[in-house]
Amino acid sequence: MMESIAGLQLGFSHALTLGNLGWALLGCFLGTAIGVLPGIGPALTIALLLPITFKVEATGAFILFCGVFYGAMYGGSTTSILLNTPGESGSIITALEGAKMARNGRAGPALATAAIGSFIAGTIGTLGISFLGPVVVDLALKLGPAEYFSLMLLCFVTVSAVLGGSALRGLTSLFFGLLLGLVGIDLQTGQPRMTLGVPELLDGVNVVLVAVALFAVGETLFLAWRHTNAAPQVRQVGSIMMSREDWRRSIGPWFRGSLLGFPFGVMPAGGTEMPTMLSYYAERKLVKPEHAKEFGTTGAIEGVAGPEAANNAAAAGILVPMLTLGLPTSATAAIMLSAFQSYGINPGPMLFEQQGALVWTLIASLYVANIMLVVLNLPLVGLWARILKIPQPQLYAGILVFATIGTYGISNSVTDLVLLYVIGIIGMFMRRFDFPTAPVVIGMILGPMAEQAMRQALTISEGDWTTFLTRPVSLAILLLALAALVGPRLYGRLVSRAP
Amino acid sequence: MTRPGTGPDLAVGGFVLLLGALALWQAAIIPTSPIYAQVGPKAVPFAVGAGLLALGAGLVASALRGGWSDDLEEVREAPPTNWRSLGLLLAGLAANLVLIGPFGFSIAASVQFVLVAAAFGSRHLLRDLVLALVLTLLVWFLFVEVLGVNIGAGVLEGLVLRALGRDVM
Numbered sequence A: 001m002m003e004s005i006a007g008l009q010l011g012f013s014h015a016l017t018l019g020n021l022g023w024a025l026l027g028c029f030l031g032t033a034i035g036v037l038p039g040i041g042p043a044l045t046i047a048l049l050l051p052i053t054f055k056v057e058a059t060g061a062f063i064l065f066c067g068v069f070y071g072a073m074y075g076g077s078t079t080s081i082l083l084n085t086p087g088e089s090g091s092i093i094t095a096l097e098g099a100k101m102a103r104n105g106r107a108g109p110a111l112a113t114a115a116i117g118s119f120i121a122g123t124i125g126t127l128g129i130s131f132l133g134p135v136v137v138d139l140a141l142k143l144g145p146a147e148y149f150s151l152m153l154l155c156f157v158t159v160s161a162v163l164g165g166s167a168l169r170g171l172t173s174l175f176f177g178l179l180l181g182l183v184g185i186d187l188q189t190g191q192p193r194m195t196l197g198v199p200e201l202l203d204g205v206n207v208v209l210v211a212v213a214l215f216a217v218g219e220t221l222f223l224a225w226r227h228t229n230a231a232p233q234v235r236q237v238g239s240i241m242m243s244r245e246d247w248r249r250s251i252g253p254w255f256r257g258s259l260l261g262f263p264f265g266v267m268p269a270g271g272t273e274m275p276t277m278l279s280y281y282a283e284r285k286l287v288k289p290e291h292a293k294e295f296g297t298t299g300a301i302e303g304v305a306g307p308e309a310a311n312n313a314a315a316a317g318i319l320v321p322m323l324t325l326g327l328p329t330s331a332t333a334a335i336m337l338s339a340f341q342s343y344g345i346n347p348g349p350m351l352f353e354q355q356g357a358l359v360w361t362l363i364a365s366l367y368v369a370n371i372m373l374v375v376l377n378l379p380l381v382g383l384w385a386r387i388l389k390i391p392q393p394q395l396y397a398g399i400l401v402f403a404t405i406g407t408y409g410i411s412n413s414v415t416d417l418v419l420l421y422v423i424g425i426i427g428m429f430m431r432r433f434d435f436p437t438a439p440v441v442i443g444m445i446l447g448p449m450a451e452q453a454m455r456q457a458l459t460i461s462e463g464d465w466t467t468f469l470t471r472p473v474s475l476a477i478l479l480l481a482l483a484a485l486v487g488p489r490l491y492g493r494l495v496s497r498a499p
Numbered sequence B: 001m002t003r004p005g006t007g008p009d010l011a012v013g014g015f016v017l018l019l020g021a022l023a024l025w026q027a028a029i030i031p032t033s034p035i036y037a038q039v040g041p042k043a044v045p046f047a048v049g050a051g052l053l054a055l056g057a058g059l060v061a062s063a064l065r066g067g068w069s070d071d072l073e074e075v076r077e078a079p080p081t082n083w084r085s086l087g088l089l090l091a092g093l094a095a096n097l098v099l100i101g102p103f104g105f106s107i108a109a110s111v112q113f114v115l116v117a118a119a120f121g122s123r124h125l126l127r128d129l130v131l132a133l134v135l136t137l138l139v140w141f142l143f144v145e146v147l148g149v150n151i152g153a154g155v156l157e158g159l160v161l162r163a164l165g166r167d168v169m
Helices: A002-015 A018-036 A042-054 A058-083 A089-103 A107-140 A145-162 A167-182 A199-203 A207-225 A244-266 A273-286 A302-325 A331-342 A349-354 A356-377 A381-387 A392-411 A414-432 A438-460 A472-497 B006-028 B043-064 B083-103 B105-119 B125-146 B155-163
Strands: none
Touching (some): A002 A018, A002 A356, A018 A356, A018 A381, A042 A392, A058 A089, A107 A244, A107 A302, A107 A349, A107 A381, A145 A438, A167 A438, A167 A472, A167 B043, A207 A414, A207 A438, A244 A302, A302 A331, A392 B083, A392 B105, A392 B125, B006 B043, B105 B125
């Protein structure tokens, strides 16, 4: 507790300098813009911005990245409401009621409740990071390599098998990522692995390349495959003023959504789909009878306020395992982790001790970013709505320009571009056949870390594999992973068997 | 009831099986040194390859039971394949690949831009080209000057640098 307050004091003293405020503002601006644009998300943007890590010191870069991360959450809701096409998985639910409100001329209040809800959730989430972070660190310091390996296995299971349409397809995505992560020189023995004899692959497959291939090239190819000339319709914003009634109906969902979302983000089940969905159903149940009929018809404001808050709180929660354990549970967190690695910093329990100033400045900047974002989003919502009018052809052509330079810039190699297109085509088919893409990126980053932890654990135990089962904490985590893998199916089978 | 998605689903399963086999083959040829008695560099590659084989088998089994594609709303309601769009987009990527070496980023990416925009239905070829040249040059300067990424100056970048009175890298 005291530790957190002292840390925050230190953090704010750094975060409120002109330079760092500038990074936060730039990040928020950029994040909102890319959040609004359909087709690009925070993971792709941060991947393209990674070269900044060579020029800018770590604090500035991470403030920028976190601004992008938070900003994209705010911007995503604008697209869901005005265009009825959710920008990312967490805003699918927002699109349900939000787009209906927009169709009935209530886009303004829907955008306002989403922005204020995001602010409340972001603040609660950031408070959660500030006070929960050090507690998790204390626990994490007690974990050895064996426990870490088990924890990573749990992470693998939850990001690939629990969320999404099918465990089989999620795990296939994960293993594809693990395979890509193996390519290159083995760090412990110096042996080349999985390179197919191609010398360019000795350095491994770059995570930026894979992120750009899947999120930009694959997505664009998929859209071209299914292209029709029907132009999407952007709704008018109108007045963003919320009536007294709107406020009264939003307050409850904001706080309930925030409290629901944050724990989901913190758990290695890091996803925003589940909490947003739960929040939606909760608000639908709790709504006053006289407004119940608005759900699914004219659009209920509760159905925007709650899920949007849950989405943002969960996104904030994802930063807890990322900063304290070094475990990324979303594609964006995985890319941020690789940014840490390019500074030679290993996120994990030692981060709070060795890089205290960096971590607390980052956390303080999240508070700052939140305030900036609510200011940027409420009065300027008309500007963001205008971004939506960028015509599709030029938008996707532009995205591919950035994809090209982001990849070609890695090493000026045409081989990288070939790899980009090959993985991009795989990404297109993954999209068509409903394979999730985030587990690929997570597997690629987390795979090598898991292998290292496993080999360390086995070196300590002198090659005894039972070390993962005989250490109680490790065993408990593995059992949890097993439950997460088979639990939902057993449950499904039981439910379908019941009369 | 016919299930047209079964065949493609089977192909996906087959692809994953092949990927698994490829991984196992690559794992098998990793040289190991006898010094490492504990877990060497091969264990995890073997596990990943075996995992992919198992998952591929699972996908094949699922395809043989009717597949999953036909249960996806997005696939059932999908418009027919737009070969023109897809072809133009792939042509754009290929053009970029061929041109970026000899002519540099801006020219290659501009050609790509025009083809991609055409793929998505743009009919303003000339306007797209002007837009593309401006955008790619801006992006090039952003990445090279601001982000410090080292991308060699191509034909067009060299001209602009010279016009600005600067040395060409």
